[in-house]
Amino acid sequence: MKLLFKLAAKNLIGAGLRTWLNVIVLSFSFLIIIWHKGLLDGWDRQAKNETISWETGGGQYWQENYDPYDPFSLTEAHSGIPPSFNTLVSKGNIAAILITQGTIYPSGRIQSILIKGISSNQKLLKIPSALFIKNSEEVPALIGRNTATDNRIKEGDLITLRWRDVHGTFDAGNIKVIGIFDSDVPTVDMGQIWLPLDRLQKMMDMPGEATILVWNKEEQHSTISQGWKFKTNEVLLKSITDLIKMKSVGGIVLYIILMSLAMLAIFDTQVLSIFRRQKEIGTYIALGMTRGEVVGLFTIEGSLNSVLAGLLAALYGIPLLAMQASHGMSMPGGSKGFGLAVADRIYPAYSLGLIVTTILLILLTTTIVSYLPSRKIAKMKPTEALRGKIQ
Amino acid sequence: MENSTLISIEGLKKYFPTSGGRFTALNGIDLTIGKAEFTGVVGPSGSGKTTLLNIIGSLDSPSEGRAVVLGQSISNLNPKQAALLRRSKLGFIFQSYNLLPVYTVFENVEFPLLLLRLDDNLRRKMVMDSLEWLGMTDKVKSKPAQLSGGECQRVAIARAMVKKPEIVLADEPTANLDAANSHNILKTMARLNSEFKTTFIFATHDDKVIGYLKRKISLVDGKVTMDEIRNN
Numbered sequence A: 001m002k003l004l005f006k007l008a009a010k011n012l013i014g015a016g017l018r019t020w021l022n023v024i025v026l027s028f029s030f031l032i033i034i035w036h037k038g039l040l041d042g043w044d045r046q047a048k049n050e051t052i053s054w055e056t057g058g059g060q061y062w063q064e065n066y067d068p069y070d071p072f073s074l075t076e077a078h079s080g081i082p083p084s085f086n087t088l089v090s091k092g093n094i095a096a097i098l099i100t101q102g103t104i105y106p107s108g109r110i111q112s113i114l115i116k117g118i119s120s121n122q123k124l125l126k127i128p129s130a131l132f133i134k135n136s137e138e139v140p141a142l143i144g145r146n147t148a149t150d151n152r153i154k155e156g157d158l159i160t161l162r163w164r165d166v167h168g169t170f171d172a173g174n175i176k177v178i179g180i181f182d183s184d185v186p187t188v189d190m191g192q193i194w195l196p197l198d199r200l201q202k203m204m205d206m207p208g209e210a211t212i213l214v215w216n217k218e219e220q221h222s223t224i225s226q227g228w229k230f231k232t233n234e235v236l237l238k239s240i241t242d243l244i245k246m247k248s249v250g251g252i253v254l255y256i257i258l259m260s261l262a263m264l265a266i267f268d269t270q271v272l273s274i275f276r277r278q279k280e281i282g283t284y285i286a287l288g289m290t291r292g293e294v295v296g297l298f299t300i301e302g303s304l305n306s307v308l309a310g311l312l313a314a315l316y317g318i319p320l321l322a323m324q325a326s327h328g329m330s331m332p333g334g335s336k337g338f339g340l341a342v343a344d345r346i347y348p349a350y351s352l353g354l355i356v357t358t359i360l361l362i363l364l365t366t367t368i369v370s371y372l373p374s375r376k377i378a379k380m381k382p383t384e385a386l387r388g389k390i391q
Numbered sequence B: 001m002e003n004s005t006l007i008s009i010e011g012l013k014k015y016f017p018t019s020g021g022r023f024t025a026l027n028g029i030d031l032t033i034g035k036a037e038f039t040g041v042v043g044p045s046g047s048g049k050t051t052l053l054n055i056i057g058s059l060d061s062p063s064e065g066r067a068v069v070l071g072q073s074i075s076n077l078n079p080k081q082a083a084l085l086r087r088s089k090l091g092f093i094f095q096s097y098n099l100l101p102v103y104t105v106f107e108n109v110e111f112p113l114l115l116l117r118l119d120d121n122l123r124r125k126m127v128m129d130s131l132e133w134l135g136m137t138d139k140v141k142s143k144p145a146q147l148s149g150g151e152c153q154r155v156a157i158a159r160a161m162v163k164k165p166e167i168v169l170a171d172e173p174t175a176n177l178d179a180a181n182s183h184n185i186l187k188t189m190a191r192l193n194s195e196f197k198t199t200f201i202f203a204t205h206d207d208k209v210i211g212y213l214k215r216k217i218s219l220v221d222g223k224v225t226m227d228e229i230r231n232n
Helices: A002-014 A017-056 A071-075 A083-091 A145-151 A197-204 A238-276 A278-286 A291-327 A333-338 A352-379 A382-386 B049-056 B079-089 B105-115 B120-133 B149-161 B179-196
Strands: A060-063 A095-104 A111-118 A139-144 A158-164 A170-181 A192-196 A212-214 A228-231 B005-018 B021-034 B038-042 B064-069 B090-093 B167-171 B199-204 B215-220 B223-229
Touching (some): A002 B105, A095 A197, A111 A158, A111 A197, A139 A158, A145 A170, A192 A197, A238 A291, A278 A291, A278 B079, A291 B079, B005 B049, B021 B049, B021 B223, B038 B179, B179 B199
Parallel strands (some): B090 B167
Antiparallel strands (some): B215 B223
């Protein structure tokens, strides 16, 4: 086998330009597959990390009637915070959130909005709720940058807010925007306004009640509470996982096209090689190589294209990919509207697993593509091959 | 001629299928060839010379009859056994040299030794010895494309001789060479024959080759018409 590798490498390098053309095409495939997959993995990682930091924490207890996709469920989706959680809420280890619907009137326009009350002392989420503590006179409010931009709201603005309390009575009052936060997670920003939990509970006449309890660490959620359902991060982040999976499937089409091009080049070279090198094949057999060894030699020659391509891709690809991994890739302006955490810059993540899997995939495919035409050698008559007669 | 028989052929026939039936290339050959012979199978084109050499070289098999080479019946060898016989005991010299184009002279000559899995130092020594016999040590790094026809054939002889085979089969070795180069090559082969006692079997219709033969087997339409021992 070692001998076949040695001979194959010699033949491959000796073939000159034909080899290098294949190797260049294949190295592009290597690089683009790793880059594209790395970008998706980086996006996945960033989106999940950001969503955990801003929204889901270590998992959430949902009031049993809460359905984020059904706004009508909100009128029923509130219960008293279980007494066993009160200590953790007061210490800030659980972020309690009460959710209801309302309307704001920025600059004389009307805008439906989701009102979220969050405990001011919570330390789990990046929502800057600590700002509420210093503003006790008016009803302080926090909004995300996108909601602020869409509604032309600035920090310090007083906005009229209308809501409907637990008894079905409409009420209205002014709120003061005390802070505008930047978040890559649209589900804490778009069409939402954040108030102190105690203020909202008072406004809604729902003392001590909440819709969601954001937990600190997933593994500590052992407490079972009547009327509350625990949602793990696996469930809460499913939409991100599904979207990335969908994008990955789309990526497979790209991989197939790239691989097909590269494999076509190798297949073509193999067929041409066997066609043109009949005399050489006959000579190998005359000198004492078995047909199996000659098939092996040609298969290894083809497969070595992918080894050379890997080395070439590493040569120019590592600096390129490393540069992009550190500088990131800027995302288009409209990407916030995806409804999913998309940072301004995505930093691709190139794991060892990704690189090894890609190398193995390409090596395996190249070997198969190289072997298929080489099988013909086993059926050749050496006497005809020696004369260079096409068989 | 020495007594020990290396090749024994009895009633050998070889047919090739054609569109109209079959073509008889060899039609009942009976031959024995001993150690250290310098023999030529001589005849016009289509007389069956190359077919006979191919069968002796285990590259083809008989349709009928027996061909025993170095104690092994060619008909009974499977492709792997045939390859091992060629690898260890037989050397080939072709009309168009059949050197491997991407390899240097050294690597071409080294190739049969690589197949025998000899160690590096021994291989190097054997290659250099072989090239020295042929006067090609100054061309070790050249590629076949950089050599003349005569030089290529000398490399091919070095490749055939490097493993010191029992039998060397040379199919029209001088067909592509001019007269001076042909004589040069033939003298070399005659010297190797007497020095190493290697059996040489030629397929040729070249008078220059015939002039060097110690035994001339004439073949016409697949039959031996004359088998003469010559005193050169």
